[in-house]
Amino acid sequence: MELTEVLGSPVVQAPMAGGGSTPELVAAVSEAGGFGFLAAGYKTAAAMRAEIERTRQATSRPFGMNLFLPSHDPVDDAALAAYRERLAPEAALLGVEPGTAADRGDGWDAKVADLLADPVAVVSFTFGCPSAEVLRDFQAAGTLTIVTVTSVDEARTATAAGADVLCVQGSEAGGHSGAFTNAAADAANTPLRTLLAEVRLSTELPLIAAGGLADGGDIAETLLLGASAAQLGTVFVACPESGASAVHKAALTDPRFTATAMTRAFSGRPARGLVNRFLTEHSGHAPAAYPDVHYLTAPLRKAAAARGDAGLVNLWAGESYRRAEPGVPAAEIVARLLRGATPAQ
Structure with missing residues (x-):
């Protein structure tokens, strides 16, 4: 399964747990030509499913779901x-x-069972790498699997486990480090462009770049460095469809x-x-x-x-937070990103 065939875009809206990723945001991004992600973190399996259904009612385009691995x-x-x-x-x-x-455990077993019973196009994982068996189960259900990595060692682990794609998260990223353990998160301080180059040499899997990206030029640069797509979060926090609090949006x-x-x-x-x-x-x-x-x-x-x-x-907020523009609709953000990511002919 090819990453570009599934995503259909180099622009990926990051999953933002805690309320940021709403069905309205995901649908708007996907309808505009990007790829939107819901976030299951801190929700029950039933609440996760309800958001999937709301998103399906708002768009017929594919979208993804992000899961947190249990904390050990x-x-x-x-x-x-x-x-x-x-x-x-x-x-x-x-x-x-x-x-x-x-x-x-963030309801891990129930969420995995739910998503296997009624799959979405893509499932990404944060705070660890699922077992090879879980990855195979998702792939058998027709779901593309993405594992978030913050180091070459994590990239090698996810590759060996059988992930389809790696989301390479640099130290500039807003929100949580997606490192596999709390201790590893302390050491996850490599800037995206350096990490992307290092991971590119360690695996042949497709890569999604994440961390401090804010415009089309950033996306174009990561594509030249070997990524197949770019994931952006902070630029979507302040848009009207985001579920972030008013105080969070204003602070940017x-x-x-x-x-x-x-x-x-x-x-x-x-x-x-x-x-x-x-x-x-x-x-x-x-x-x-x-x-x-x-x-x-x-x-x-x-x-x-x-x-x-x-x-x-x-x-x-990521390090590029000053480039977020409160009040700009998600569709307009995606359109700007796609224009900027495409070199002039």
């Missing part, structure tokens, strides 16, 4: 308890309690936010976001406990977003 990283319960205590005053000011632990052009940084403060796993008060004050204290910290901070983040307080919300 060890957790220091004492460190987690200490972080909860540290955040208690923040929670009290917001009128909420810190959250409690939930399923560390707010002059108060002048940089991005990696942090565990919101989720317990390294992720890139705009530097705000919460990131600055708590990054050095958050334990490597994913998704435990995610669930712990969830009530605080929700309450802060409702109040419009950008200082306490996870403002995921």
